[in-house]
Amino acid sequence: MPVSTGALPITAKNLSVIEQSKRLAAYTAVDKHILPEHKIIGIGSGSTVPYVVERIVTQGNELNKDRVFIPTGFQSKELIVMSKLNLGDVDQYPTIDVTIDGADEVDTELNCIKGGGACHLREKVLAEAAKTFILVADYRKNVEYLGQNFTAGVPIEVVPFAYAKVLQNLQHVLGSPNATLRMAKAKAGPVVSDNGNFIIDAPFSREDMKDPYTIMARIKMLTGVVEVGLFCHMAEASYFGNEDGSVTVKRRASPNHVAPVIEEHIASPAGPQ
Numbered sequence: 485m486p487v488s489t490g491a492l493p494i495t496a497k498n499l500s501v502i503e504q505s506k507r508l509a510a511y512t513a514v515d516k517h518i519l520p521e522h523k524i525i526g527i528g529s530g531s532t533v534p535y536v537v538e539r540i541v542t543q544g545n546e547l548n549k550d551r552v553f554i555p556t557g558f559q560s561k562e563l564i565v566m567s568k569l570n571l572g573d574v575d576q577y578p579t580i581d582v583t584i585d586g587a588d589e590v591d592t593e594l595n596c597i598k599g600g601g602a603c604h605l606r607e608k609v610l611a612e613a614a615k616t617f618i619l620v621a622d623y624r625k626n627v628e629y630l631g632q633n634f635t636a637g638v639p640i641e642v643v644p645f646a647y648a649k650v651l652q653n654l655q656h657v658l659g660s661p662n663a664t665l666r667m668a669k670a671k672a673g674p675v676v677s678d679n680g681n682f683i684i685d686a687p688f689s690r691e692d693m694k695d696p697y698t699i700m701a702r703i704k705m706l707t708g709v710v711e712v713g714l715f716c717h718m719a720e721a722s723y724f725g726n727e728d729g730s731v732t733v734k735r736r737a738s739p740n741h742v743a744p745v746i747e748e749h750i751a752s753p754a755g756p757q
């Protein structure tokens with residue numbers, strides 16, 4: 485019997501503006517990208533993703549009975565199971581039709597920071613495995629450059645015994661003097677990821693964050709680093725729910741990862757009302 489963590493989608497009538505924005509983004513992205521022919525679907529992590537699952541459930545059992553849903557961690561696994569959708573894993577399904585996930589911030593080139601929920605290792609595997617990778621977020625995450633509003637830093641998953649060495653390298657070699665080990669809120673000691681690893685949050689300068697691919701590659705080269713929460717050149721589109729009930733869409737002009745990014749506004753999306 486699955487245990488509820490409270491992360492389940494509950495259709496509340498009195499959602500805050502931010503929650504409404506998350507739901508708007510999630511519903512619009514599902515309506516646009518989860519099509520009847522999609523059978524293997526990746527489900528990301530965070531507080532926006534329950535609305536993704538909620539919308540998928542409304543597509544009905546006839547469609548969903550032949551689908552398999554792949555989670556990025558404990559939270560999304562529970563969401564899938566509690567929603568009575570078929571659960572699979574990426575080792576059984578290394579090719580995914582569409583993965584939809586949240587983001588901590590998304591820049592003008594569709595690069596994003598992920599890992600606010602410490603799930604970015606599995607999230608990146610599911611993003612890479614997906615033919616189409618889609619982001620959903622509220623308006624606060626729609627930025628010009630990464631680190632603009634999300635100042636906690638780049639989430640970095642590290643093997644526990646190497647954390648002090650990685651921290652030292654980040655602070656003294658890679659130029660992140662305020663890099664810190666993420667501490668748990670309701671437990672003494674560090675946050676431990678679903679993979680048994682620690683998380684370091686490393687803030688970088690605006691200059692560094694303008695070229696997230698380079699900083700991501702430099703961090704990843706540090707021995708002991710498992711994965712970096714910078715997702716560069718991966719997303720095909722990002723949906724942002726706005727305070728006024730509209731949706732901003734940033735998307736590649738074609739499914740080629742070097743195609744220019746177009747920004748569009750959908751005044752009143754049909755789905756989420």
Ligand SMILES: O=C(CO)[C@H](O)[C@H](O)COP(=O)(O)O
Nearest residue numbers: 530531532586599600601603
């Ligand atoms: O990367 C993530 C977890 O590791 C989340 O997708 C990210 O933190 C966004 O979460 P939310 O939808 O709650 O803002």
